[in-house]
Amino acid sequence: MTEISKFIDNLIARHGGLLIPILQDIQERYNYLPEKVLRQVAKTSGISLRDVYGVASFYSAFSFTPKGKHIATVCLGTACHVRGGARIVDVLSKEFGINPGETTSDLQLTLQTVNCLGCCAIGPIIVVDGEYYGQMTPQKTLKQIKKLIKKGAQSD
Amino acid sequence: MTKLLRPEQLGKLRQRISASRPKDTIISISCGTCGQARGALKVAQAFKEAIKGLGKKISIKVTGCHGFCEAEPSVIIFPEEIFYRNLKPEDAKRIVKSTLDGKIVDDLIFKEDGNSFIYMSEIPFYRKQMRILTGNHPHINPMNVEDYIALGGYKALAKALWMSPEEIIGEIKCSGLRGRGGAGFPMGRKWEITRAQKNNIKYLICNADEGDPGAYMDRSLLEGNPHSVIEGMMIGAYAIGAGEGWVYVRNEYPLAVKHVTTAIKQARELGLLGENILGSGFSFDIKVAKGAGAFVCGEETALIASIEGKRGLPRQRPLFPAQHGLFGKPTNINNVETLANVPIIIEKGADWFSGIGTKTSKGTKIFSLVGKVQNTGLVEVPMGITLREVIFDIGGALGSSKVKAVQIGGPSGGCIPQELFHLPVDYESLTGVGAIMGSGGMIVMDENTCAVDIARYFTNFLQEESCGNCSICREGTQRMYEILTGITEGRGKEEDLHLLEELGGIIKDVSLCGLGQTAPNPVLSTLRYFKDEYNAHIKEEKCHAGVCKAFIQYMIGFKKCTGCGLCKKNCPQMAIEGELKKQHSILQNKCIRCGICYDMCTFDAVVKKTGGKKCLK
Numbered sequence: 048m049t050e051i052s053k054f055i056d057n058l059i060a061r062h063g064g065l066l067i068p069i070l071q072d073i074q075e076r077y078n079y080l081p082e083k084v085l086r087q088v089a090k091t092s093g094i095s096l097r098d099v100y101g102v103a104s105f106y107s108a109f110s111f112t113p114k115g116k117h118i119a120t121v122c123l124g125t126a127c128h129v130r131g132g133a134r135i136v137d138v139l140s141k142e143f144g145i146n147p148g149e150t151t152s153d154l155q156l157t158l159q160t161v162n163c164l165g166c167c168a169i170g171p172i173i174v175v176d177g178e179y180y181g182q183m184t185p186q187k188t189l190k191q192i193k194k195l196i197k198k199g200a201q202s203d
Numbered sequence: 204m205t206k207l208l209r210p211e212q213l214g215k216l217r218q219r220i221s222a223s224r225p226k227d228t229i230i231s232i233s234c235g236t237c238g239q240a241r242g243a244l245k246v247a248q249a250f251k252e253a254i255k256g257l258g259k260k261i262s263i264k265v266t267g268c269h270g271f272c273e274a275e276p277s278v279i280i281f282p283e284e285i286f287y288r289n290l291k292p293e294d295a296k297r298i299v300k301s302t303l304d305g306k307i308v309d310d311l312i313f314k315e316d317g318n319s320f321i322y323m324s325e326i327p328f329y330r331k332q333m334r335i336l337t338g339n340h341p342h343i344n345p346m347n348v349e350d351y352i353a354l355g356g357y358k359a360l361a362k363a364l365w366m367s368p369e370e371i372i373g374e375i376k377c378s379g380l381r382g383r384g385g386a387g388f389p390m391g392r393k394w395e396i397t398r399a400q401k402n403n404i405k406y407l408i409c410n411a412d413e414g415d416p417g418a419y420m421d422r423s424l425l426e427g428n429p430h431s432v433i434e435g436m437m438i439g440a441y442a443i444g445a446g447e448g449w450v451y452v453r454n455e456y457p458l459a460v461k462h463v464t465t466a467i468k469q470a471r472e473l474g475l476l477g478e479n480i481l482g483s484g485f486s487f488d489i490k491v492a493k494g495a496g497a498f499v500c501g502e503e504t505a506l507i508a509s510i511e512g513k514r515g516l517p518r519q520r521p522l523f524p525a526q527h528g529l530f531g532k533p534t535n536i537n538n539v540e541t542l543a544n545v546p547i548i549i550e551k552g553a554d555w556f557s558g559i560g561t562k563t564s565k566g567t568k569i570f571s572l573v574g575k576v577q578n579t580g581l582v583e584v585p586m587g588i589t590l591r592e593v594i595f596d597i598g599g600a601l602g603s604s605k606v607k608a609v610q611i612g613g614p615s616g617g618c619i620p621q622e623l624f625h626l627p628v629d630y631e632s633l634t635g636v637g638a639i640m641g642s643g644g645m646i647v648m649d650e651n652t653c654a655v656d657i658a659r660y661f662t663n664f665l666q667e668e669s670c671g672n673c674s675i676c677r678e679g680t681q682r683m684y685e686i687l688t689g690i691t692e693g694r695g696k697e698e699d700l701h702l703l704e705e706l707g708g709i710i711k712d713v714s715l716c717g718l719g720q721t722a723p724n725p726v727l728s729t730l731r732y733f734k735d736e737y738n739a740h741i742k743e744e745k746c747h748a749g750v751c752k753a754f755i756q757y758m759i760g761f762k763k764c765t766g767c768g769l770c771k772k773n774c775p776q777m778a779i780e781g782e783l784k785k786q787h788s789i790l791q792n793k794c795i796r797c798g799i800c801y802d803m804c805t806f807d808a809v810v811k812k813t814g815g816k817k818c819l820k
Contacts, residue, residue, distance in 0.1 A: 064512070065492075065510070065511070065512040066512030066513075067492070067493075067495055067509060067510075067512055068492070068493065069512075070495070071454070071493060071495065094512075098513075101514055102512065102513060102514055105497065105514040105515065105670075106495035106496050106497050106515070107495075107496035107497065108454060108494075108495040108496035109495060109496075123416075124416035124417055125416045125417040125573075125574075125610070125613070125644070125646050125657075125660065125661075126416075126417055126573040126574060126646060128416075128660050129574055129575075129646070129648075129652060129657075131798070131802075134797050134798070134799070137775075137795075137797065138775050138797075141775065161455055161496075162414065162416050162498065162664060162668075163414070163415070163416035163417060163418075163419075163455075164236070164455055165236065165237075165413065165418070165419030165422040165423075165455070165456060166236055166237040166240055166272075166419070167272075167416075167417050167418075167419060167571055167573040167579070167644075167646075168237060168272030168273055168275075168571075168573050168579035168580055169237050169240060169241060169272055169273075169275065169579075170573075172240060177457075179236060179237075179239060179240035180240060181237065181240040181241050182241075184799075184802075185775065185797075185799065186773055186799075
C-alpha cells in the first residue's frame, strides 16, 4: 500500500467519507490539491472523480496549483475596502508580478484576497503566514513580506 | 475532569470553583483576533511577567474580545473596572505597579473630546450598550470551561432538561426571540416545526458561516464565550428532539474554530455532552464542520449541502430543512447569536427578555460598528435604540454634517441616509427603508465615501459569490457590476439608472435563494437615496467623495509643500518629482491616483480635485 493510499484511507475513515474535511486535510498536508491524490480519493471513497473535482473547484479555499512558501492574504471586506485594502493588493501585485490567487515562479509568495476576516475595526488587515497585521499600508506590507522572505531564505 | 451525573453535581462544582477563585485584583486582557492583530498577546505576556512574584494579589485573565476594537490592545482591571486602552508591552509594569498602589495611570485611560474616563461603565462607547450576550466576555477565559460555570453557565441547561420540550418552545415563543442571522424568523416557531416532524433522527446546526463582509459578532461570540452557544444548542436540541449537532464555522476564523472545538471537548469531558446528560436521559453531541470559502453556504440549504460534502448550491424550498435537511433528516438551523440568547431566556424567563426592545423585535442585537466613526467595535444595544444613538453617542461619529449614511446588513442590506437616523433599530423599520437587519454589519459612510463605489463593491462581491445556479442571479449581478463599473469609470449613460432598477427588480423576483433575492439591495437603496451622486458621475463627470479614480486628480499645493520628500519616497509609481526642501509636483501621466501621497502628507499640501472633465486619459 502506498503512502498516499494509506493517508487517504485514514482521512476517509476519520471524516466518515465527508468530502470537504478530506480535501481540507489534503490541502493542509500538500499545501494544494495534487491531481494524483484527488484521483486516489475518488477511487477509495466511491465518489466520482467528476464530483470530487466539482466540489474542489466550487470552494475558493481549494487550490489546484502549489502555493508559495509564504502566503499573504489581503482582506477586501467592506471596512478594509473603504480604508484602502485594494491599494495594498495593487502594490503587491506590481512588486511581485502576480495577480491575486497566483504564486511567484520561485514559489516564494502566494498572494490571496479574502472577503472579510472580521477584524473590520482595524483595517486594512493582512495575514502573512498565519499572523494578523492591522492598520496596514502598502509600504508597511511590502516591508513585512520582504522581511519574511529574507528571513525564510536565511534559515533554509 | 470528573463527569457530572446529576444537576446537583453541577451546582457543587460551581461552588467549588467559586471558592477557589482569587478574590483580589484581576487584569482581563482582550485577546480576540482583532486584539491579537494589534499585539494583545505580547501585552498579555508582558503582564504575566510583570506579576511574577506577587503571589495571589493580582491574576491575569486572557479573554475574548471586549468589543472596543479601536482601543485594542486593552485591559480591564477588576473589581474596579478600570479601563486602559491602546497598550504596549512596556505599559504592563506601570499598570501593575499603580494598581498595587491604588493609583491610576493617567496617560493610558480613555479620553474623548477632552474628557477622561477611568471606569469602563463611564466610557461613552459602553454607556448606552446593554451587554447581555457580550458582557461576560471580560470574565471568561474561553479555553477554560470553569470560568463559564463559575458565572452560572449550564444552569439553564440543567433547568431546561427537567422542563418538557413543549414548555421550552413555549418559553422561547413568548420571549419573542427572532433569528439574528438575517431574516428574523421567530425562533420558537422554527423549533416547533422541527419538533413536530416524526423522525427518530434529527439535527441541529449552528450557522457560524458569517460571510457578510463587515460583520463579526458571531466570531466574537464563538471566540469569547463558546460555551454559551453550545449551551443554547443543547437546549435547542432537547426541545426539537435532536441527537446530533453541527457547528458550521468559517475557516477564515481560526481562533473561533479552536475555541469552539476546545469548548466542545471540555463539555464532553464533564459529561455535558454525550450520553444521558446530567442523568436526564437526553443524549446529544456536537461536531464541527469548517467552511471552505463560499459565501452562499450561509444559506441554509447550501450549508447543508456543504456539510454533506457537495457543492454549496441552494435548493428549492419547500421542502424546508425542518422537513428534509441534513442527510435527508429534519434539521433546525440557527445563527450563533440567536443560540447564545437561549440560555439567558431559559434562566431569566421570557417576560424579562420580552421587556427589552420594541413590539416586534425583542432583546438586544450586536452590531459591528465600523467605518467613519471614532469608536469602532462591537456594540450590543437593545432593539429599538435609534440609529443616531448608535452612530453618534456610541460610535462618536465625527461631526453630524460629515456623516452621510450607514450601510446596514452587508451585501444583502442597504444604505440609510442621515435624514433617517431617527429610526429605531428593529426588523420592520429597517426593512421599510430598503435595508435589512441582516447579520448586523453597520458601516458608517461619510462625505469621503462614494455611494456608487459602495454599490459597485457589494455587487462585485455578490457576482463573485453567486453560486451560478440561477441564471438571473449569475448573469444579472454581472451585468449590474459592469454597468456600475462603467459609471465609476466615466462611461455611464442616463438610461443606465433605469436599467439598474429594472434589472434589480427582476433579480429580486426570480432568484431562488436569499443571496439573489437581496443582491440588488445595495444598488437599489443607493439609487433611492443617492441618485444625485449617480447623476453627478454621469452628467457632471464628478465624484464628490473623491473616490472614483476616473474623476479625480492629485496635485501638490504650491504654498503648503515644504519639500520634505515623504510623498516622493512613498509613491509606488515614482510619479513625483522635486528636490529636497523644494516644491514637489506630480507627473499626471504617470500617476495612478492611488492616493498614497494624499494620505501621507503631513502638511496637507496634496490636494484632490474632482470634476470638470474626466481627469484620467
